[in-house]
Amino acid sequence: MSFLKNQWYCAGFGHDLAERPLAVRILDEPIVLYRLPDGRPAALHDRCPHRFAPLSRGKVCGESLQCGYHGLEFGADGSCTSNPWGDHAIPKAARVRSYPLVERDMFLWIWMGDPALAREEEALDLGTFFNRPQHPVVYDSYKLEANYEVVVDNLLDLSHGIYLHGGTLTNGKEGAGKMRVEMKQEGDTVIALHRRDNELPAPFLSKAWGGRTERVNHRSDMHWHPAGNLVHVVGITEIGQPQGRDDGVYLHVAHILTPISERQTHYHWIAARNFALDDAEAGKALHAAIHRAFTQEDEPMIAAVQERMGTTDLMALRPVLLPGDAAALRARRITDQLRKRELDAAPVAPVTFRAAVTPT
Ligand code: FES
Ligand SMILES: [Fe+2]
Structure with a gap:
């Protein structure tokens, strides 16, 4: 039985997401949540495209999440923002999936389906x-x-x-x-x-x-x-x-x-x-x-x-x-x-x- 994808799902309580990245599993997908310097939450697929380390084992560096294995960094949109190796060029395949995420009424809501269909106003309003x-x-x-x-x-x-x-x-x-x-x-x-x-x-x-x-x-x-x-x-x-x-x-x-x-x-x-x-x-x-x-x-x-x-x-x-x-x-x-x-x-x-x- 497949899951409904085009829905907002609760990814956790907002207060549980502080300065450290947080690993969650939703619809059987590993997700890492982290906060940007301005406090906004972000969600990425929790698997580095290099040697597949969980990014949740890394740390937040400014706007990016740094992989704890060999140091590639990924921004909130999933693009690689820094490669500490060689000529520092960003390999084309160095990208992870990012997920729409909103914080509302104590909860973090994540969109697991097609991002083009995500409407923030449709996340459950408990206000x-x-x-x-x-x-x-x-x-x-x-x-x-x-x-x-x-x-x-x-x-x-x-x-x-x-x-x-x-x-x-x-x-x-x-x-x-x-x-x-x-x-x-x-x-x-x-x-x-x-x-x-x-x-x-x-x-x-x-x-x-x-x-x-x-x-x-x-x-x-x-x-x-x-x-x-x-x-x-x-x-x-x-x-x-x-x-x-x-x-x-x-x-x-x-x-x-x-x-x-x-x-x-x-x-x-x-x-x-x-x-x-x-x-x-x-x-x-x-x-x-x-x-x-x-x-x-x-x-x-x-x-x-x-x-x-x-x-x-x-x-x-x-x-x-x-x-x-x-x-x-x-x-x-x-x-x-x-x-x-x-x-x-x-x-x-x-x-x-x-x-x-x-x-x-
Ligand atoms: S596994 Fe992430 S940089 Fe190597
Ligand atoms: Fe009950």
Whole structure:
């Protein structure tokens, strides 16, 4: 199964890229990230064209990245800017691929496809969620042992929260039969709305509710954008009150998935809250609750599911379908359509025919 190339993918948190070059693997390609003297980030293929050393083992020299093996230097556009050997002429083949890269809302976004199709304004805009000083954030990232589409399956079907996160993120089976799930599609975006009415506040939100114990309405709305970017609003409101994006006590969470390879996914998340605003301890507790759920509940289950599936082609396994599957199936269908569109649009390699030669 090929990856979607013409998409902006998260290459990491911007604050993780400092003065040293950073090696990342995205869509099974080795990439090196580094910062130019003015702070702008740059991305190059992480393989020197001389003897194929990882450029990430080198160092930043002004605007260029110097290979740590024999010293060739490469600029942000991938051209060789310095050859310390011989007459210092730049060999014609001394060039590496460079990738469009933008920094926005704490994230670095890289374009893995045709650079001519890259539109910076199409990189995921999380500003309305995460650039509000009144909404403190917590965040983290993990490496998951599964294809990113298996992780999308997990995030678009939050019915798993009742069982996998029962007692941590939800009150468990109390909500099983009562969860209402609605799926919508807007363009290439899939929206999965999950509602649980008249329940005790979820454990990780009950403190935010001021310790109140009366029943509330829960909402958990997930917006998926290709290939693996999900924006999530999870909150509680008093019974009978509106359940809009900014109502009640809520978290806005971005789940950002980047394929490392067919079987590994880099998962970055960031959560902004509208409660306990000046309470650093509450922020730590929130991080701990989300971290625990992801690392001890989701991550092992997702890896085990991938191991049992053994393939990324879900439908070939003829899965049993439940109501909560609709959104994830729609996302897979859109991904398949985009994949087909990309393959159809890709230039066809010229076929060369060689005349049969009869030995004389
Ligand atoms: S491998 Fe990079 S200069 Fe030799
Ligand atoms: Fe989960």
